[in-house]
Amino acid sequence: MQGSRQAAVPYYVGVDVGSASVRAALVDGRGTVVAHAEQPIHVWEPQQDHYEQSSADIWAACCSVTKKVVSGVDAGLIRGLGFDATCSLVVLDKQFQPLAVNCEGQNHRNVVMWMDHRAVSQVEHINATQHRVLSYVGGAMSVEMQPPKLLWLKENLPDSWEKAGCFFDLPDFLSWKATGVPARSLCTVVCKWTYTSDRGWDDTFWEMIGLEDLVKDKYEKIGKQVLSPGEAVGKGLSLEAARELGLPEGLAVAASLIDAHAGGLGVIGADVTGHDLPCENQPITSRLAMICGTSSCHMGVSEKPIFVPGVWGPYFSAMVPGLWLNEGGQSATGKLIDHVVRGHVAFPELQSKAAASAHTIYTYLNSHLDLIKKSLPVGFLTVDLHVWPDFHGNRSPLTDLTLKGMVVGLTLSRGLDELALIYLATIQAIAFGTRHILETMQEAGHAISTLFLCGGLSKNPLFVQMHADITGKPVVLSQEVEAVLVGAAILGACASGDFASIQEAMARMGRIGRVVQPNHEHRRFYDKKYEVFLKLVEHQREYRSIMNSL
Numbered sequence: 001m002q003g004s005r006q007a008a009v010p011y012y013v014g015v016d017v018g019s020a021s022v023r024a025a026l027v028d029g030r031g032t033v034v035a036h037a038e039q040p041i042h043v044w045e046p047q048q049d050h051y052e053q054s055s056a057d058i059w060a061a062c063c064s065v066t067k068k069v070v071s072g073v074d075a076g077l078i079r080g081l082g083f084d085a086t087c088s089l090v091v092l093d094k095q096f097q098p099l100a101v102n103c104e105g106q107n108h109r110n111v112v113m114w115m116d117h118r119a120v121s122q123v124e125h126i127n128a129t130q131h132r133v134l135s136y137v138g139g140a141m142s143v144e145m146q147p148p149k150l151l152w153l154k155e156n157l158p159d160s161w162e163k164a165g166c167f168f169d170l171p172d173f174l175s176w177k178a179t180g181v182p183a184r185s186l187c188t189v190v191c192k193w194t195y196t197s198d199r200g201w202d203d204t205f206w207e208m209i210g211l212e213d214l215v216k217d218k219y220e221k222i223g224k225q226v227l228s229p230g231e232a233v234g235k236g237l238s239l240e241a242a243r244e245l246g247l248p249e250g251l252a253v254a255a256s257l258i259d260a261h262a263g264g265l266g267v268i269g270a271d272v273t274g275h276d277l278p279c280e281n282q283p284i285t286s287r288l289a290m291i292c293g294t295s296s297c298h299m300g301v302s303e304k305p306i307f308v309p310g311v312w313g314p315y316f317s318a319m320v321p322g323l324w325l326n327e328g329g330q331s332a333t334g335k336l337i338d339h340v341v342r343g344h345v346a347f348p349e350l351q352s353k354a355a356a357s358a359h360t361i362y363t364y365l366n367s368h369l370d371l372i373k374k375s376l377p378v379g380f381l382t383v384d385l386h387v388w389p390d391f392h393g394n395r396s397p398l399t400d401l402t403l404k405g406m407v408v409g410l411t412l413s414r415g416l417d418e419l420a421l422i423y424l425a426t427i428q429a430i431a432f433g434t435r436h437i438l439e440t441m442q443e444a445g446h447a448i449s450t451l452f453l454c455g456g457l458s459k460n461p462l463f464v465q466m467h468a469d470i471t472g473k474p475v476v477l478s479q480e481v482e483a484v485l486v487g488a489a490i491l492g493a494c495a496s497g498d499f500a501s502i503q504e505a506m507a508r509m510g511r512i513g514r515v516v517q518p519n520h521e522h523r524r525f526y527d528k529k530y531e532v533f534l535k536l537v538e539h540q541r542e543y544r545s546i547m548n549s550l
Contacts, residue, residue, distance in 0.1 A: 269506025
């Protein structure tokens with residue numbers, strides 16, 4: 001826990017459940033994080049592509065970190081509570097107790113994580129239907145969405161399927177635990193479950209894919225009441241949850257958001273006056289919010305629906321009320337960088353030298369790149385080293401989860417220099433993936449001039465500069481590093497009634513910290529590397545076609 005507190009100002013609590021930890025923040029009405037706490041949560045990987053968690057473990061962590069950030073604060077000054085979380089699937093039985101999502105029958109492991117890719121054959125079956133709802137997910141559903149996971153449970157765990165009484169998206173599970181009201185957020189059901197704001201649930205879709213059971217019980221298990229993000233849930237915090245969280249009973253609790261969408265709220269609406277940015281005096285539709293952590297999400301909004309091939313959406317009011325949302329994404333970014341760096345033979349040397357210099361491994365790698373670049377710009381060091389970053393499949397814009405990672409340009413060298421170079425090439429590949437998503441969105445009708453970054457990777461200056469240089473667009477960083485937590489707190493502020501709208505709260509509580517401009521002199525180099533980047537996937541598909549002809 002860290003931070004200082006000021007008296008006699010309203011506070012809002014934001015709780016963020018990420019892939020590996022739960023965080024909470026106490027945020028004031030100006031968007032300043034005045035206290036922060038974090039606690040790790042368990043992840044089980046019983047077999048390849050299966051990732052599971054425990055809802056009890058997650059809720060216990062929520063309670064622990066929330067108690068820490070509100071300790072010693074006058075409860076009367078705390079006005080609202082907002083949650084965000086990964087879009088993982090929580091399964092409960094008819095008594096609302098955890099129910100196993102695994103073949104071992106371990107009931108405490110009752111959460112199928114967002115990055116779980118077990119439902120490959122199920123998502124192929126769903127996409128083969130070509131049902132009309134698929135047009136709202138870029139034309140093809142992702143294995144990371146909830147319908148294929150539900151179908152997998154029905155086909156592979158019939159006992160759990162029969163016992164199931166409730167399926168929650170994790171953000172909705174949290175608001176239910178806090179209030180006892182099983183309402184769903186428009187954000188979760190629209191983005192991950194095929195609900196539409198105008199038609200609601202589509203019976204024909206669920207019947208066509210083999211989940212007619214959900215239609216028969218009138219969607220009782222997946223949500224009959226849907227609220228807009230930031231809308232107050234029920235009568236606020238229940239007595240039991242208030243005791244567990246260390247907050248007053250009846251405190252306003254907001255309908256939740258998926259974590260990436262909360263990050264979008266925390267950055268995309270900030271006042272940019274005086275920063276000489278191309279989005280100044282332009283509508284919010286000229287901005288792209290990037291939430292960069294274990295994975296990355298690319299959030300663009302529009303006044304009218306824009307259908308972008310391979311990019312999820314358009315979703316109406318899923319993040320900013322009244323606007324359509326398109327969501328691109330990369331399934332492994334921070335996780336990929338960690339995988340590449342920690343798996344290298346020179347990693348022990350890196351660890352030792354970073355510790356000796358009292359730096360993180362990534363700060364040390366960035367400094368090492370500056371040492372070996374000589375007269376070249378750092379980015380030019382990878383002229384002969386190229387990476388295709390889809391080690392966990394491609395979410396956008398190719399929507400091909402069978403794609404694999406590629407590295408071209410390896411040598412027999414095994415030292416720290418080579419580790420630094422593959423680290424750099426991996427970051428560049430992630431940025432080229434962003435450029436690929438951005439160009440696809442713009443070809444479909446978006447007009448994006450400025451990137452707004454938040455999340456753990458936005459703390460890495462090399463990651464930020466490469467995104468600016470490779471996309472050719474300025475990057476705006478939030479004044480508050482924990483922009484996702486600010487986004488969650490904005491929800492609580494709206495639920496409290498202290499702001500008239502999410503847009504007003506975004507403008508007041510989201511603030512700019514730093515602007516990183518692209519170096520346009522490097523444009524030609526990155527244009528050429530981008531050509532190579534696109535060739536890599538062509539070659540992968542060619543050699544796959546050759547091998548499939550056996």
